[in-house]
Amino acid sequence: MTDFRVGFGYDSHRFAPDRPLVIGGVVIPYELGLSAHSDGDVLLHAVCDALLGAAGLRDIGTYFPDNDPTWKNVDSTKLLTKVVELITERGWRVNNLDCTLILEKPKMKPYVDAIVNRLSELLMIESERVAVKAKTNEKMGFTGAGEGIAAIAAVSLVR
Numbered sequence: 001m002t003d004f005r006v007g008f009g010y011d012s013h014r015f016a017p018d019r020p021l022v023i024g025g026v027v028i029p030y031e032l033g034l035s036a037h038s039d040g041d042v043l044l045h046a047v048c049d050a051l052l053g054a055a056g057l058r059d060i061g062t063y064f065p066d067n068d069p070t071w072k073n074v075d076s077t078k079l080l081t082k083v084v085e086l087i088t089e090r091g092w093r094v095n096n097l098d099c100t101l102i103l104e105k106p107k108m109k110p111y112v113d114a115i116v117n118r119l120s121e122l123l124m125i126e127s128e129r130v131a132v133k134a135k136t137n138e139k140m141g142f143t144g145a146g147e148g149i150a151a152i153a154a155v156s157l158v159r
């Protein structure tokens with residue numbers, strides 16, 4: 001019998017000037033980036049937490065504490081690669097990933113394919129096992145006010 005797990009992740013970051021906007025490992029041209037100890041890749045952080053949760057591990061902050069200078073401005077693809085190692089060591093492989101970005105701006109449509117491809121490389125799965133969606137929050141709440149970006153992710157793992 002196949003052992004099967006589901007994991008869920010959430011993250012949000014506030015917009016900040018003079019920072020690159022990196023989402024799903026892809027640099028998005030925009031006048032604002034995301035404030036964070038790392039590069040602020042809100043989507044990869046949600047994906048990391050989903051993977052860790054599915055494997056029954058602790059949250060992303062446990063493995064990459066934001067008071068550790070090692071992770072200052074770190075490229076979050078490095079964090080995701082480390083998380084994939086942690087789950088692979090435990091015998092898991094990723095079955096699929098589904099995620100949603102919640103933001104008013106910038107429009108993500110031109111970048112979705114690039115993000116899907118980057119995630120499929122990082123997770124070592126076919127791109128048809130990766131889904132990335134983006135939607136606005138209809139101007140409600142912090143994402144609606146354009147204060148920042150939120151991301152949610154669901155993964156399944158098999159072993």
Ligand code: MG
Binds near residue numbers: 042
């Ligand atoms: Mg984060």
